Amino acid sequence: MSIYGQSYWEDAKPAARARAVARGKAPKGDLTADVVVIGGGFTGSAAAYTLTKAGLDVVLLEAGHLASGATEGSIGAILPVPDAPLLDVQKVAGKRVARIVFTELRRSASELSSTLKRLGIRCDLSATPLVVNAPFTNDAARLKKEVAARQALELDAAWLTAEASRRALATETQGAMRLQGAAVVHPVRAAVGLAKAARAKGARIFEQSQVKRTTFTRKDVTVVLAGARITARGVVVATGTPGPVFHQLDRHVRTVRGYAVVTDPLTPAMRRLVGARKALYTEGTESPRFLRWLPGHRALFAGLTGPDLGSAPRRAAAVRQRTNQLMYEFSLRYPDISGLPLAFGWDMPVVTTADGLPWIGPHRNYPFHFFSIALGWHGEAFGWLAAKAATRFFTDKATKDDQQLGFMRAL
Numbered sequence: 539m540s541i542y543g544q545s546y547w548e549d550a551k552p553a554a555r556a557r558a559v560a561r562g563k564a565p566k567g568d569l570t571a572d573v574v575v576i577g578g579g580f581t582g583s584a585a586a587y588t589l590t591k592a593g594l595d596v597v598l599l600e601a602g603h604l605a606s607g608a609t610e611g612s613i614g615a616i617l618p619v620p621d622a623p624l625l626d627v628q629k630v631a632g633k634r635v636a637r638i639v640f641t642e643l644r645r646s647a648s649e650l651s652s653t654l655k656r657l658g659i660r661c662d663l664s665a666t667p668l669v670v671n672a673p674f675t676n677d678a679a680r681l682k683k684e685v686a687a688r689q690a691l692e693l694d695a696a697w698l699t700a701e702a703s704r705r706a707l708a709t710e711t712q713g714a715m716r717l718q719g720a721a722v723v724h725p726v727r728a729a730v731g732l733a734k735a736a737r738a739k740g741a742r743i744f745e746q747s748q749v750k751r752t753t754f755t756r757k758d759v760t761v762v763l764a765g766a767r768i769t770a771r772g773v774v775v776a777t778g779t780p781g782p783v784f785h786q787l788d789r790h791v792r793t794v795r796g797y798a799v800v801t802d803p804l805t806p807a808m809r810r811l812v813g814a815r816k817a818l819y820t821e822g823t824e825s826p827r828f829l830r831w832l833p834g835h836r837a838l839f840a841g842l843t844g845p846d847l848g849s850a851p852r853r854a855a856a857v858r859q860r861t862n863q864l865m866y867e868f869s870l871r872y873p874d875i876s877g878l879p880l881a882f883g884w885d886m887p888v889v890t891t892a893d894g895l896p897w898i899g900p901h902r903n904y905p906f907h908f909f910s911i912a913l914g915w916h917g918e919a920f921g922w923l924a925a926k927a928a929t930r931f932f933t934d935k936a937t938k939d940d941q942q943l944g945f946m947r948a949l
């Protein structure tokens with residue numbers, strides 16, 4: 539049976555997640571903390587962990603359940619590169635910013651994988667090559683230039699010939715760019731594991747605790763909930779999008795819906811026809827597509843985008859229509875498995891910016907806040923990067939390079 543509107547990763551029941559990590563009910567009355575983290579997705583959980591590890595007293599507030607936002611909709615890939623190609627980022631944001639972002643993100647991806655391993659978080663972490671396919675000749679010419687540009691900056695990138703690429707991907711290809719440092723994970727377990735590690739270090743974690751607004755004086759910031767006020771030295775906004783609380787920042791982001799499907803298990807005959815299935819696959823085309831193979835011989839294919847439809851019936855219809863379209867596109871890449879049923883199809887917001895880079899850092903109108911929004915398709919390594927940068931910010935160790943990740947680069 540096909541399930542539309544539910545992510546494949548929704549296996550960990552919300553109640554079990556809450557019992558495992560959160561501290562009972564929503565906070566009540568007046569509290570204090572060094573830093574309040576708003577949002578308990580991958581980024582907020584990572585920030586709660588790195589901030590408490592640095593010795594700060596942290597409260598994390600999640601409106602719903604931990605890891606139930608975009609984190610739950612992701613394909614569970616730690617991607618060591620941003621959404622946009624280096625050549626585009628250089629053009630829009632300049633060479634210096636491009637170098638910082640590409641270097642920092644690669645480092646963050648490796649550091650995140652090693653942290654998940656070191657903490658013993660059971661999230662099916664597995665290192666994998668990331669192969670950016672060029673299905674057509676035009677894409678290959680563009681990708682070859684991209685590989686050369688990355689190599690010129692001593693960034694990791696290798697060109698795979700059409701033959702080598704076909705061996706890795708078992709699909710139509712004119713060549714590909716191969717990148718190191720990627721990994722696949724169970725995104726919900728990774729995020730909840732980081733929240734647990736934060737709690738073990740003393741973070742106070744509250745689910746079903748929606749922040750209504752934040753106010754500040756010259757001295758400190760207050761985070762306001764329905765029944766509580768938390769006064770702190772700083773706030774990490776890890777909500778992925780500005781949302782109603784920070785709607786003044788809406789003009790800095792663009793939100794569309796992204797779609798993903800998980801197939802039924804491949805039959806043994808199909809498995810023989812689709813190669814080794816070891817690489818994480820994406821495409822060097824205008825609109826990204828992502829493919830990862832799951833345990834149990836299923837495939838997860840994602841990437842189509844459409845407008846952000848507000849109303850429930852229109853959104854449900856769009857999920858059905860677009861996830862079926864994704865299945866069709868998947869079958870064009872792998873004709874040997876066409877006819878395989880869709881098991882899960884869902885949608886999630888994809889929040890991006892004009893230059894394809896996120897906003898990670900402070901904003902001049904919010905003196906106590908550190909934002910991590912608009913992480914695009916590549917949120918997990920950026921989430922870790924944001925967590926580390928926020929920790930430097932609140933321990934007075936921010937670097938000049940950190941400034942290039944945030945609103946400063948647009949001012």
Ligand SMILES: Cc1cc2nc3c(=O)[nH]c(=O)nc-3n(C[C@H](O)[C@H](O)[C@H](O)COP(=O)(O)OP(=O)(O)OC[C@H]3O[C@@H](n4cnc5c(N)ncnc54)[C@H](O)[C@@H]3O)c2cc1C
Pocket residue numbers: 576577578579580581582599600601602603604605606607608609610611612613614615616617747748749750776777778781783795796797798840841885886887888910913914915916917918919920921
């Ligand atoms: C189909 C698809 C596949 C993707 N695959 C990948 C991938 O493989 N790898 C990758 O890196 N990225 C991927 N992404 C992007 C990725 O999902 C996100 O960028 C990333 O998970 C965002 O994590 P986050 O913690 O920043 O946001 P979220 O997981 O959305 O967390 C934000 C949290 O804030 C909470 N919140 C919001 N407002 C409030 C409030 N007022 N008070 C309290 N809490 C609040 C929300 O409830 C939510 O839980 C994908 C995106 C899509 C659409």
